[in-house]
Amino acid sequence: MKQYYYFFTNGKLRRKDRSLFFLFGEQENSEPDESQFPLENSLVIKSQTDVNQNSSEDDSDKNNKMHIPIETVESIFCFSEITFTRAVLSFLGKLNVPVFIYDYYGNYCGTYYPKCEVISGERLLNQVRHHLDAKLRLEIAREVVCASIKNMDSTLTYYENREIELKSEIEQIKKMYEDAESSTGIKRLMGAEGYARHNYYDAWKKILADKNFDGRNSNPPLDPINAIISFLYSLLYNICTNECYRIGLNPAISYVHELGENRNSLALDIADIFKPIISDRVAFSLLNKGQINEAEHTRSEAGGVYLNETGIKIVARKFDEKLRSTFYHRELKRHISHRQLIQHEVYKLLAHISGEKPLKCFRAWW
Amino acid sequence: MKQYYYFFTNGKLRRKDRSLFFLFGEQENSEPDESQFPLENSLVIKSQTDVNQNSSEDDSDKNNKMHIPIETVESIFCFSEITFTRAVLSFLGKLNVPVFIYDYYGNYCGTYYPKCEVISGERLLNQVRHHLDAKLRLEIAREVVCASIKNMDSTLTYYENREIELKSEIEQIKKMYEDAESSTGIKRLMGAEGYARHNYYDAWKKILADKNFDGRNSNPPLDPINAIISFLYSLLYNICTNECYRIGLNPAISYVHELGENRNSLALDIADIFKPIISDRVAFSLLNKGQINEAEHTRSEAGGVYLNETGIKIVARKFDEKLRSTFYHRELKRHISHRQLIQHEVYKLLAHISGEKPLKCFRAWW
CATH class of the missing domain: 1.20.120.920 (CRISPR-associated endonuclease Cas1, C-terminal domain)
Structure with missing residues (x-):
């Protein structure tokens, strides 16, 4: 069964070919913003395991880059200061993955809905x-x-x-x-x-x-x-x-x-x-x-x-x-x-x- | 009347307090991607005027940063490699601004819909x-x-x-x-x-x-x-x-x-x-x-x-x-x-x- 992905850590979602990556905490610091959470102890909840930003599991690497197996993603809940590129959004759109956006207070603000979902x-x-x-x-x-x-x-x-x-x-x-x-x-x-x-x-x-x-x-x-x-x-x-x-x-x-x-x-x-x-x-x-x-x-x-x-x-x-x-x-x-x-x-x-x-x-x- | 904003240039949409900014061409180059358009001559179509990346109009500054008066934005069409932060998406959500995402080929992929729009x-x-x-x-x-x-x-x-x-x-x-x-x-x-x-x-x-x-x-x-x-x-x-x-x-x-x-x-x-x-x-x-x-x-x-x-x-x-x-x-x-x-x-x-x-x-x- 596909998993919900909850993002609590600041970072960037990036696409490379047919893969999705999360780059931990690379939010630029030049623009301090009320929505930037502290990076320490921030986590992505992912399936049964919590992948810490310093984790060295199979799907992370030394560069704080986590591979997200796209076939496991049901939908994404975004609670932290994450940047989405157009390439990522169009990729998620094609794979029918909705993204739910929450604000700094945890209020739900809006959803990115893929185009293709068929409603009979x-x-x-x-x-x-x-x-x-x-x-x-x-x-x-x-x-x-x-x-x-x-x-x-x-x-x-x-x-x-x-x-x-x-x-x-x-x-x-x-x-x-x-x-x-x-x-x-x-x-x-x-x-x-x-x-x-x-x-x-x-x-x-x-x-x-x-x-x-x-x-x-x-x-x-x-x-x-x-x-x-x-x-x-x-x-x-x-x-x-x-x-x-x-x-x-x-x-x-x-x-x-x-x-x-x-x-x-x-x-x-x-x-x-x-x-x-x-x-x-x-x-x-x-x-x-x-x-x-x-x-x-x-x-x-x-x-x-x-x-x-x-x-x-x-x-x-x-x-x-x-x-x-x-x-x-x-x-x-x-x-x-x-x-x-x-x-x-x-x-x-x-x-x-x-x-x-x-x-x-x-x-x-x- | 509010305007459609069409983005053709790579860059970042950023929020600062109650304002929206577009930072031209600051897409990181470390991750070349099929979706990165060349920056030269790239433009944002905005109302009756095209704001060039080197423009020095009132609403641009020397740092290639363009202020987008949020009260003029009807909706956003994204054709280029733009990054959206969570802060921007939640801000657009609160202001009821939808964002239409197109892929590299100009195919429509999905829409970010604000939460609050009332349907009677x-x-x-x-x-x-x-x-x-x-x-x-x-x-x-x-x-x-x-x-x-x-x-x-x-x-x-x-x-x-x-x-x-x-x-x-x-x-x-x-x-x-x-x-x-x-x-x-x-x-x-x-x-x-x-x-x-x-x-x-x-x-x-x-x-x-x-x-x-x-x-x-x-x-x-x-x-x-x-x-x-x-x-x-x-x-x-x-x-x-x-x-x-x-x-x-x-x-x-x-x-x-x-x-x-x-x-x-x-x-x-x-x-x-x-x-x-x-x-x-x-x-x-x-x-x-x-x-x-x-x-x-x-x-x-x-x-x-x-x-x-x-x-x-x-x-x-x-x-x-x-x-x-x-x-x-x-x-x-x-x-x-x-x-x-x-x-x-x-x-x-x-x-x-x-x-x-x-x-x-x-x-x-x-």
């Missing part, structure tokens, strides 16, 4: 038909929202089993699940989802009792924990966008979210299913194990609170570990990674709108 | 409704195809008035116009359009009598004239994509072309209207005035014939001049540029699908 016309029409037809749309939206609420429930139950008193929040969430299950319109469904989510974040105050968390906020996040959550959600969102794009679903045609709220609102639909069991679990794990320090790894700037360069690196690496970690899938009867879980979900959505198999979204049992 | 959900639904409903779709498609055929007619008539015998081709095209006007299905319509276009390119053999033109071919173009046409069409296509994107029309939902034939098939629909009166006129003008030399400005490579670096520059500059050139618009009763003409057409399409005003596509009278 029939597939797009099926997607749109299921949006336009209120009954068909509700079927999908209800299934997505129910799975999303059930996964909030699972995450809270996990912590309740660890002696945190979350009974009332879980009860409310279960009620909202029933409400969602029986709802006959999108608005009612969204209401149930919103109320469940409200209770869910309320429970976080108890799970993160020794932390300073006073509820969810965003755009911009106003405290360190919300900065971590926002960043994790934007990573998940781009992974979902990428998987839609790969399978040939138009990420702009959604079922729960309204169209145009966001360009890729289908990715938001799918991300909602996985927030509680992927992003949020990563956040809890980082915070409760003290792997991230709210004060040390964030900064207040431009009216919000953001992860700093080290914070971005810590969170993105942990997120990638989570995506790569595997579990035994009861229905598939085999071990799959969390990334494959997302891919499988996108595939199930495609099978549903193609009339092959009714959608049954993933509900965590742990 | 209602607008998208209107677009899709007009695609799904056969009657609504035919109405738009017929109008687009008729305008496209009429514009082929106008271009040939222009040359017939200049003593080139094109009577039979024009007659066939007029017949196909009537056929298209009365057609009751997309297939019949496409047939009329295809046959008209066939006759249209046949007429080119006479218009370009002293040239070596033996009909249209593409993907890849097999001779110098087809290389010029293909490149002009891809420029027009990206301009149309850009204008759809700006007005909030999804360029993937088309009416003449099938969905998924190409990612931005609506841009293909709109481009067809303007090929005869913009791209093709530029081609004739370049060829008949001897402003481009088929042998000197193209090269045979990779099984096709492509413009070389000088050829790309000549054609793109002429194309941009055409876009900026104005004419008196009879209905609008004022002078507008050809670029505004395209924008107006995209706007008319929006007004049509919004139910504001029935579509009447542009038919040239010259």
Whole structure:
């Protein structure tokens, strides 16, 4: 399976014939810029191995030049001050590799999309038909929202089993699940989802009792924990966008979210299913194990609170570990990674709108 | 009005605070690459003025550094070996400036799309409704195809008035116009359009009598004239994509072309209207005035014939001049540029699908 490449180190991506290289830390210093991260300890997360800039692995050489086997690249996430040449962008375009660009604060800014990706016309029409037809749309939206609420429930139950008193929040969430299950319109469904989510974040105050968390906020996040959550959600969102794009679903045609709220609102639909069991679990794990320090790894700037360069690196690496970690899938009867879980979900959505198999979204049992 | 920026010179785009700079020809030479164009005489086409690398205009300085007033940038076309930093891409993302990347051969490879552009959900639904409903779709498609055929007619008539015998081709095209006007299905319509276009390119053999033109071919173009046409069409296509994107029309939902034939098939629909009166006129003008030399400005490579670096520059500059050139618009009763003409057409399409005003596509009278 191809890998996501996350770049945290400054440097240059260069093409030579049919190969891609990364030149570490050759960013010119003549033009200091707010976006230049310190070079020390900067890393590229690559597959299962972290290649340090001083590494002397097979695919690096003494000149701090790393060969990137292009056939292993699924897409590129750019968090550091990297320069792309036109030759590299046209090469990535031909190989269908999208590049997601994040700014200094870890905000997602834009994507380089290759030209050639084929979107089947029939597939797009099926997607749109299921949006336009209120009954068909509700079927999908209800299934997505129910799975999303059930996964909030699972995450809270996990912590309740660890002696945190979350009974009332879980009860409310279960009620909202029933409400969602029986709802006959999108608005009612969204209401149930919103109320469940409200209770869910309320429970976080108890799970993160020794932390300073006073509820969810965003755009911009106003405290360190919300900065971590926002960043994790934007990573998940781009992974979902990428998987839609790969399978040939138009990420702009959604079922729960309204169209145009966001360009890729289908990715938001799918991300909602996985927030509680992927992003949020990563956040809890980082915070409760003290792997991230709210004060040390964030900064207040431009009216919000953001992860700093080290914070971005810590969170993105942990997120990638989570995506790569595997579990035994009861229905598939085999071990799959969390990334494959997302891919499988996108595939199930495609099978549903193609009339092959009714959608049954993933509900965590742990 | 904001300008398209076309980059033909090697160099670096850099951001400093809220400003954008272009550093001429600072591409490192340590890594020679097929995509590095010679620096001499390389230019950036910018608004009405060409800023030479040795220019000492206000917005350049002695260090070969050109300031690019970001508020004037509509979008960027990259034809040369330019490096983009992450800081530049995130800056362009925030300012909603797309970047179109072309390879060494002048082939379009991919686009950097900013995150934030808002697509109205209602607008998208209107677009899709007009695609799904056969009657609504035919109405738009017929109008687009008729305008496209009429514009082929106008271009040939222009040359017939200049003593080139094109009577039979024009007659066939007029017949196909009537056929298209009365057609009751997309297939019949496409047939009329295809046959008209066939006759249209046949007429080119006479218009370009002293040239070596033996009909249209593409993907890849097999001779110098087809290389010029293909490149002009891809420029027009990206301009149309850009204008759809700006007005909030999804360029993937088309009416003449099938969905998924190409990612931005609506841009293909709109481009067809303007090929005869913009791209093709530029081609004739370049060829008949001897402003481009088929042998000197193209090269045979990779099984096709492509413009070389000088050829790309000549054609793109002429194309941009055409876009900026104005004419008196009879209905609008004022002078507008050809670029505004395209924008107006995209706007008319929006007004049509919004139910504001029935579509009447542009038919040239010259």
